[in-house]
Amino acid sequence: MKKLSVLLLLLFLLPLQLQAAELGYQVDNQTTETVSGVTQTNITATVTNDAGTTSKQNVTILKPDDSLQMTTWSYFNESGKLVNKDVLSLARDFNLKNPDYEVIAGVNGDYFTTGSTISANMIFGSKLIKADNHSKYLSIELNSNGQFVKSQKTISYGNYKLYLYDRVSHALLKVVAIENINDSTIEAGQTGVFYNYDSVTKPSGLHYSYTLNMQSFTNSQSFYYATNPIEKNSVIETSTTKVSVLSKDESVNALLPNSVIKIQKEAGGVGESNTLLGVGSQILDNDTIKPFSEIGDQNEGIREDRHPRTGIGFDSQNRPVLITVDGRQTGFSQGVNLREFAKIMQANGLKNGFNLDGGGSTQAIIKSGEDFKIINSPSEGGPTTYRAVSNAVFFIKPKAKALVQSELTDETLMLTLPSTNYKVLLNGIQQNISQTTVTFELDSKIDNAVSVVDLTTNQVVFNQVIYAFYVKETVYPTITKTEGILKSNTFEIEISFDDPERLIDRMYVIYTEKSTQKIALVQYAGLRKATFDLIEPGTHNFEVHYELKTGEEFSYEFTYEYELPTDPETPLEPETDEPLGTAVILAITLPIGALGVILVAVFLLRKKKI
Template sequence: MFKQRKFLFFHNLLSVFLVFFIVVTASIVSLNASTITYSDNQQAAYYVTNSTVKRLGNVATHYLDQGKTIVNNNHYQQQVNVLLQPCNGNTKLVTWAVKNSDSSGFVRKTVAQIATDYEANHPGWKVLGATNADQYYFALGEKGHENGSDYFMPQPYGPFIADGEKWFSISAKPYGGNGTYIAGFLNDGTQDQIVEGYTNWHDQSALRIRIAGLYLSIVDEENHIISKHLINKVNETPLEGESALYTPYYSGTSTMPSMDVSGDYLFIVSNAEQAYMSNSVTYTYKALYDQKLLANAQNAFFGKGTIDKIETTTVLNKGQFAISANNVTLRDELALGKRIIVQYEYEGIMNNVEAATAYHTVMRTNNKDLESSSSYNTVAYPRSVFGRTSSGTMALVTIDGKQASAGMTGTNQNETNAILKHYGIVEAYQVDGGGSVTMVVRDNGCFKVVNSPADGSARAVLTAMLLITRDVQITSKQTGATETSVTLNAKITSTLERNITQVLVRINGQDYPFVNGNVSIDHLEPGQTYPYQIYIRDDLGVSKTDFKGIVITQKQAPRFYYCELQETKDGMTFIPHFDDFSSISSLILFYNGTEYDLLANPNLTIPDFEETSEVSIFYSATLSEYVKINQVIFFPFYRSTVILEELYVYLDDYISDLYQ
């Protein structure tokens, strides 16, 4: 009996355990199945097995995920890094490359070094994370020469914009070859922040991004454009009324030859911030390799600097350029000390973006996968991708590969799309893959490589895409005004790695410190608008921020003189006289109980007017956002009543002041 009960007890216990095991197992299978994401064609899938999530600067999110892709029922281990950040002006997705030492081009650096250089050139901004960008020509050209003696090296495969400057508007092969697509970033907080198009000059579709021409812009210290002028020729003598750019270029040797130039008016930049030709109409030998009709040989130039010489003859060397101005309008505007930018510009919206990079494959668009039969995309490979989510949040993604034994297999097109779908990326573009794939994130003020580059260490690349944020965020607004003063309020909403001890506002060249978030500025003029700039003091001293605005002092109250009466054949016309109408927002004439709008009818005529009738004028004046006055004048065409009204107002104000 005892044995039977014991058997029944264990039998029941085992049944309960089996039920529990089945339920739990079913739950786990269901959970895994619910997190598997499939490519649109169902040829690949992806799921995460381990995820580490970290916030960066309180605006970006970094995912370091281990997972698996599924292809033909085979599971492949993957390591995926994802950076997500909303971009709205205070946070951005930008591009960058490091200039070489003689300001005649660029040098390859690791992504971490590019991020460090970006911060050094953009005080007030911090990089939260970055990845490599476009592919690039880096050493040997088609003729087998190094140091740029084939065509300009290094340069990206396609167009590249940084800081709004078109460093490479025209690619090395505009009619074919690499880099035939471009994407620009608006950073305006909208849902669709990516502007993309084709840059292959053979393309005649509406998506083609076309060159508008070579332009010279005269700019101020902050690169704001003062005026812009078309440049007609490159390294050719301009005709009367034309202008030309002169600059040396590589021509089949390892060193750049100098160039003798002459002209009536040569405005020379001998110590340029940047100057180089990245393509030339003289590179006709390219026809042997990738084109017909010599079409890929096109002039391409970027130059920036301050005019420091005006001559009739000169010798230009590497990193220098000159403008020959036979155009009177341009000649009159150019002078010593003028800062200029010369570049090939685009038609349309692409010309206005702050940052843009080329890419080689569209991965997803309108939340749909695009398939590819390219041999590059059908093999497992390390991938680097940028894109956006449905809300407009920008995304940088890296997928490690060529390290299967370490759990990093790499992906093909279908696997990559399954991964992008998993993270909610609805629009995506692929850039340089393989050993170039690198992601860094900010870690205690330094940049840490968080993926596993296929080369074993971070490769030196040419360009990078960076997610950035202001290192201090300040809001400011006007809170009050009198005729001679204004009050302002400022608030620090966030900081990143900065110990701010004071906030100041600069108006009329003078700094005023905020105390408990408020400041009052006196000795101003009535009814004037004053621009202001916010400065901050920290451990390094006082520095300017990008935060600015305007304040407006209160206008003086308008003085009513009298209401002129002019008798006409139609009746009596009323013409009110004030010393200043600018602040008057309402002006009403009351005549025998009827209202007449004198602002809408400035020469109001009333037939059968009787001077003994009841007449008054009511007016409102908006002196500032904070002060509005109302006034009634009875019998306004009598000077005596106006004087009495003024006396009454004065006494009323005086008595009110006594009791305050």
């Protein structure tokens, strides 16, 4: 009986003991080293999980000073396609392609597939490589200093924009709204972009052909980054390695010969010079460690099992910190679950923290002489090559850095510069400055490109876009004429319309009786045509549908009547009192004469018998 009582007491106390267990973090050994503005801390720690179980962990923490910036990067091959590389290779590639900056340290980034990240990926230069987040994850926006701006589950996009940068300083010169890629109807004042374009109605004229350095395609947008413009005056011809720009705007044509270009959709208010980094989940929220039920991420195993981890966090001043925990190495570092990971972040002074890709992807690097070295212990790869990933997060040192403050009030922008040794450009036009405070009026109807260039190094220190903020009444399209045209083997419906703001994105026609749908193809601006099989005579009903770029949809009905022509009846001869003509007399006389001959023959035969 006594043994039973003790057992019951233990069963009663066990839930209380489990409930009382708390996450724990204890530093066993720590070393610190500073390299070019990054403080590298390596920690051996004992971590306690929610069940009270302890484990040994190897933790690496990277903190930048104020001289550094932060960005993300992906590798693109000679054909402009994204290729997975390990973090060491990504750092080397960044330095090669961005000589005005130098990588100091970094870690791997988002979850990935072959040649693509899982979630939104906007890398250095605000290049939008991938536009959408996976349904399970989210992305975070970081400014150029690596500070957290906001998290985004769903990112909204506007129209395609053409961004022109000075090919030497990379100052942003102009932002131009363009129609859809490969739109052949380029009118006065408009600009068109053509990629792998093949059409019967190819436009021609003065244009510039660029070599593609980067390109990507997602469900919601295409992205292109191109250099080396070549002037041509001919029919547009493009391929998968070229992109052409044809503009009927003289201010654009003046900039194209000396520009590198970026083509992408305007992304949900993400600032120029900012980046987007896909994350698995937020695990530390305003100094509170989230429960597993709120963390989400990939699945229960990823959340609650112990794995190598990579993360990014932010301290009380919103300064970024990169952190890795090694794992799958018995006796050295077992790895942590996501609540343990959040505890490590919290214990090291972070207030907000996010989980990145971990497992065999976990890699931390730092500058070592003229190259880089791995400073954690990855569970996969080594000693010279490691798992290839789609992007990485880097602390970078610019050759020129300046604090430029901006303030927008109504339609007035005020910039405060460190000194007058800077060049200020507004839409590619240099502004006159005589003091460190510069104020100028913006055109609210266009996207205003503002850039600041260090005159000593000729390096851009500030790029920003202030998108059009003029609110005007939308002028909707109007259908002016719908006409059915019957041909020998087909029936065509032509739709004429006025669309001054070029809002129509798609138009199609439904043949109601047969539930047949046909796309109304563009013939030229203001005319589309849908072609059906030959129709039978009778009354036919059609529905014309058109969708706008705003997401709005409109439709109306159209009726076409088609009847076969009937054969005309032979008209009667009009009565007349005039004498009969010779032909009429003969027509009457000949039958009477024949009758007389017959009567005479019958009379003679009868007389002979008698």
